[in-house]
Amino acid sequence: MPTIDVSFKDLCRLVGRNMPLEKLRDEYILYAKGEVDEVKGDELKLDIKDTNRPELWSAEGVAREIQGRITKHIGLPKYKVGKSKVVVKVDKKNENVRPYTVCAVAKGLKIDVNVLSQMIQLQEKVCNTFGRNRKEVALGVYDLHRVKPPINFTTVKPESIKFVPLEFDEAMTPKEILKKHPKGKEFGHLLKGFKEYPIFIDSAGNVLSMPPVINSDYTGKVTTNSRDLFIECSGFNFKFLMAALNVIVTALADRGAKIQTVKVVYPKRVYENKSTIYTPELKPKKFTIKADYANSVTGLKLTPKQMCRLLEKARYKTKVKGGKKEKKIEVLYPAYRQDIMHPRDVVEDIIISYGYNKIEPVVSELATIGSIDNKEVFSNAIAEISVGLGLQEVLSYTLTNKDNLFKKMNIEEQIVAEVENPVSMNWNVFRNWLLPSVMEFLSNNQHVEYPQRVFEIGDVVLLDDTQETKTKDIRKLACAISNTYVSYEEISSVLDAVMKTLGIEYKLKSATHPSFIEGRSANVLVKGKSIGLIGEIHPAVMENWKLEMPVAAFEIDIEELQ
Amino acid sequence: MQEKNSKTGPFRLSKEGQNYLETGLPEMNLVNILKEGPLEIQKAKEMVGNFNIAFQWTKKNGWVVEKDGMLRLVKEPKRSEIQEALKKIADGEEVEKGIIDVLIQRKLVKKMIRGEVDGLVGKEVSDLTPDLIKTGIWKKVTFKPYNVTVAGKRIYPGKRHPYDQFLMKVRRKLVELGFKEMTGPTVETEFWNFDALFQPQNHPARDWTQTYNMKHPKFGRLPEKGIISRVKATHEDGWTTGGTGWGYEWDAQKASRLMPRAHDTAISPRYLAKGVEIPGKYFNIVRCYRPDVIDATHGVEFNQTGGFVIAKDLTFKNLLGLLKQFAYEIAGAKKIKFYADYYPFTEPSCQISIKHPQLGWMEAAGAGIFRPELTEPLGIKEPVIAWGFGIDRLAMHAMSIKDIRYLFSRNLEWLRNQTIII
Numbered sequence: 009m010p011t012i013d014v015s016f017k018d019l020c021r022l023v024g025r026n027m028p029l030e031k032l033r034d035e036y037i038l039y040a041k042g043e044v045d046e047v048k049g050d051e052l053k054l055d056i057k058d059t060n061r062p063e064l065w066s067a068e069g070v071a072r073e074i075q076g077r078i079t080k081h082i083g084l085p086k087y088k089v090g091k092s093k094v095v096v097k098v099d100k101k102n103e104n105v106r107p108y109t110v111c112a113v114a115k116g117l118k119i120d121v122n123v124l125s126q127m128i129q130l131q132e133k134v135c136n137t138f139g140r141n142r143k144e145v146a147l148g149v150y151d152l153h154r155v156k157p158p159i160n161f162t163t164v165k166p167e168s169i170k171f172v173p174l175e176f177d178e179a180m181t182p183k184e185i186l187k188k189h190p191k192g193k194e195f196g197h198l199l200k201g202f203k204e205y206p207i208f209i210d211s212a213g214n215v216l217s218m219p220p221v222i223n224s225d226y227t228g229k230v231t232t233n234s235r236d237l238f239i240e241c242s243g244f245n246f247k248f249l250m251a252a253l254n255v256i257v258t259a260l261a262d263r264g265a266k267i268q269t270v271k272v273v274y275p276k277r278v279y280e281n282k283s284t285i286y287t288p289e290l291k292p293k294k295f296t297i298k299a300d301y302a303n304s305v306t307g308l309k310l311t312p313k314q315m316c317r318l319l320e321k322a323r324y325k326t327k328v329k330g331g332k333k334e335k336k337i338e339v340l341y342p343a344y345r346q347d348i349m350h351p352r353d354v355v356e357d358i359i360i361s362y363g364y365n366k367i368e369p370v371v372s373e374l375a376t377i378g379s380i381d382n383k384e385v386f387s388n389a390i391a392e393i394s395v396g397l398g399l400q401e402v403l404s405y406t407l408t409n410k411d412n413l414f415k416k417m418n419i420e421e422q423i424v425a426e427v428e429n430p431v432s433m434n435w436n437v438f439r440n441w442l443l444p445s446v447m448e449f450l451s452n453n454q455h456v457e458y459p460q461r462v463f464e465i466g467d468v469v470l471l472d473d474t475q476e477t478k479t480k481d482i483r484k485l486a487c488a489i490s491n492t493y494v495s496y497e498e499i500s501s502v503l504d505a506v507m508k509t510l511g512i513e514y515k516l517k518s519a520t521h522p523s524f525i526e527g528r529s530a531n532v533l534v535k536g537k538s539i540g541l542i543g544e545i546h547p548a549v550m551e552n553w554k555l556e557m558p559v560a561a562f563e564i565d566i567e568e569l570q
Numbered sequence: 571m572q573e574k575n576s577k578t579g580p581f582r583l584s585k586e587g588q589n590y591l592e593t594g595l596p597e598m599n600l601v602n603i604l605k606e607g608p609l610e611i612q613k614a615k616e617m618v619g620n621f622n623i624a625f626q627w628t629k630k631n632g633w634v635v636e637k638d639g640m641l642r643l644v645k646e647p648k649r650s651e652i653q654e655a656l657k658k659i660a661d662g663e664e665v666e667k668g669i670i671d672v673l674i675q676r677k678l679v680k681k682m683i684r685g686e687v688d689g690l691v692g693k694e695v696s697d698l699t700p701d702l703i704k705t706g707i708w709k710k711v712t713f714k715p716y717n718v719t720v721a722g723k724r725i726y727p728g729k730r731h732p733y734d735q736f737l738m739k740v741r742r743k744l745v746e747l748g749f750k751e752m753t754g755p756t757v758e759t760e761f762w763n764f765d766a767l768f769q770p771q772n773h774p775a776r777d778w779t780q781t782y783n784m785k786h787p788k789f790g791r792l793p794e795k796g797i798i799s800r801v802k803a804t805h806e807d808g809w810t811t812g813g814t815g816w817g818y819e820w821d822a823q824k825a826s827r828l829m830p831r832a833h834d835t836a837i838s839p840r841y842l843a844k845g846v847e848i849p850g851k852y853f854n855i856v857r858c859y860r861p862d863v864i865d866a867t868h869g870v871e872f873n874q875t876g877g878f879v880i881a882k883d884l885t886f887k888n889l890l891g892l893l894k895q896f897a898y899e900i901a902g903a904k905k906i907k908f909y910a911d912y913y914p915f916t917e918p919s920c921q922i923s924i925k926h927p928q929l930g931w932m933e934a935a936g937a938g939i940f941r942p943e944l945t946e947p948l949g950i951k952e953p954v955i956a957w958g959f960g961i962d963r964l965a966m967h968a969m970s971i972k973d974i975r976y977l978f979s980r981n982l983e984w985l986r987n988q989t990i991i992i
Contacts, residue, residue: 009912038909038910041909041910041911041912043909057909057910057911057912057921058911058912059912059914060912060914061912144772245772245818247817304883304885305885305886305918305939305953306885306886306887306918307885307886307887307888308886308887349808349813349814349815349816349943350808350811350812350813350814350917350941350942350943351812351813352813352917352918352939352941352942353917355917355918356910356917356918356919359886359910359918360910360918364890364908364909364910364920365907365908367886367887367890367908368887368890369887369890369891369893369894370885370887370888370890370891371888371891371892371894371895372879372881372884372888372891372892374748374849374850374851374879374881375748375849376748376749376750376847376849376850376851377748377750378744378745378746378747378748378749378750378851379745379750379751380741380742380745380751381751381752381753383753384738384741384751388738391730391734394728395727395728395729395730396728397728398726398727398728399728400726400728400729400731400982400985400986401728401729401730401731401734402731402980402982402985403731403733403734403978403979404978404980405869405870405871405978406756406857406871407830407859407870407871423786424786425757425784425786425787426784426785426786427782427783427784427785427830427859428782428783428784428785429782429783429861430782430861431861431862431863431864432864435870438756438757438830448980449980449982452980452981452982453980453981453982453983455983456982456983456986457726457983460982461728462982467756467857469756469757471787475755475790476755476759476790476791476793477755477757477758477759477790477791477828478757478787478789478790478791478828479755479756479757479787479828480755481755481756
């Protein structure tokens, strides 16, 4: 969930009311699906729980929600959109690199420290969270007075042009920026493999930015002296780009900016069958919900009128429609809401306005019979037997590495289920047998008093082409005894006790396995099928685990016993 | 003190003698079987315990002969003096010297060492021995008192891992509340992990958390075509759910991509698709995998507890009721508070914070009503309340640990010293 910093005073000013901090924390912030995480003087840290409502990730968005609930400012916030003369031409060459952009102009903005910090924060949060770390959405904001439209959105060769990137003194080629600039290093991978890089360049030949990496220092540096802004948003999906742009411009409009459209000219039809489009579009959108449906979800018995009132507080415009039999509510919702896609989404806003904590919780009395999964019941029974045999249960991760599974166990490497993007090479494959986990445990505990008698019951993941997931989880039991002297006899007594207590007939058949001493290991057979291994661990394996105390151990597939 | 058994001193039965007293002398057992008629040696071996001893003595006594692998009774003894002697010794009665010699030879009796026990009369002894009891000399000795206030030598009993024990306790609690346990595969398709939960393929909602992918195997199989086409349609234009859908072209190939299960909710749609009891209450406690940097609050793997409740006419009020029940029954809450929350697959969604007697205010559980875009393509018409419970903090509290990595503690000394969770 996004965490945002806001000034308490600024938030109160935006809401239009001096809110007691207590009230904000206990009640009001819930309207913005948030929680006050930290208070440091005037600085508040807010956790916004909704990752699909980017408009809530700034003081402006939070204020709108609270304002609707506690002041007379209810219903749709009004956004007038004028027309600017700015034109952006999109080159055909962008098609395969970064095909789309939508743009806007915001004029007459009084940018103070709060406006600037909220704008930068919102831009960052939208690009990082909503825009998948700039991959889907990259946003740039520029001082309009330094830009000479028309603007070209085109692509350039990595060394064909030079400009000064933001916060730098020296002009660099795109190639140099990707190598040297911190943002170039961070986001350069998004341009990897392209022969040309996307660029916004104005009619005077000044570069605005190289999305999604960096703005130029000349045009792309917005300060408290800036008044008029040019905003561009680039990426791959019109829906996301429009949504992101709307979130930014409505926040600026709430600060007093006049929003104007930009004419974006594409080489072919791209959006609603048009090649020339005017952005942003801030017209409210329509949705209809049935009143009965809303009550059936909430469990509240609200009249359509009451619902309308609650929705107006959530900044909707509402109208009751339909006859006596079935009342419907037609809602208009503001353009910054891109999350509404089903009547259900509108219903949640009714409940939020009503107040989650004002609704009486009702425990549904359902006559159901509970049960624990058979595998768990059986595992638990085996664990109880093992405990009775004086063994300590241990738990390990199912992720491990090939070294542990094979090399240290003195056996040849096998193909196992493997993770593509591991955090650490220590945990990059799923274990396909359990004994290595137990050996690792013993290896970690050499300073602890002996004898050590341990067992683990856990899943291993085997490759299995017949399965839907091409893998199969198998529940296993592994036991190990380590002491100055341990014998095959000692561990086979443990196995025997487990099997006898379960009432399972088994046989041991002498076997050779490189993890065990030759002549001292066997396969465990149940109904003629091998379900595991038992033996004294080979000294070479002991060396690999840096163990000095001998170990005798077994591992069996317990699903075969059930 | 009356002398028992014979002039040569008191005797008691050896382990073998005691055994024969109870199960019969092997030679007599063989005789008894052969009374029914001749028998193959092999058969007799299977039927009579200690066959070699039995055969040796019956032959020596001239009772049985062997011919062509067959055993035949040639003389039936009326009684066995040895058998009778065993009983007498057990009863402390006198036995003839000649018989005693045979018993000693066959190691069926042991001589009590009179001298040793006699020598103890009137003394303070440290150990109470079988001989002392048998001879009655215990009456004439005193026992050295011990320092009974010292604890014994430390021994380590076999024990469950406390985390496993805690999870079992949660399981039982959920079963008491009427929930049935579900399970699912560790390696899962993106389809069940994301698509079936109405999380679009190229949208931030999919990135609500970082996830792993599988390098090998890479692709799994998708479920039957009906489900696939309904899920596809719902993602693309809302199908008949009354929603707009996400408005993009759904890709089956991407959905078949394999990944380690990133969250426990991956299991619920599998169950909903294959059919569940209605009304029904379901839960799961499963390992989940996310590429978090490992620190005091992030382990390599973690367990998630969650599930769903399905019934006709369930409402948001019931959702709050469920969370409240969990808060008081499982988490031991003293006070509760609800927050509006967001999960990509539920709407409306709610989080409950609880005031725990020791831990103070904390997030305890989350729940939401599954979106119609999730349930309808799976053929479910009834409302489904999905829930998830943050049990790890409660487990850490129960185990008195501050670092989440200790949930999977690999420290034997620590495990040995942990008290059990009741």
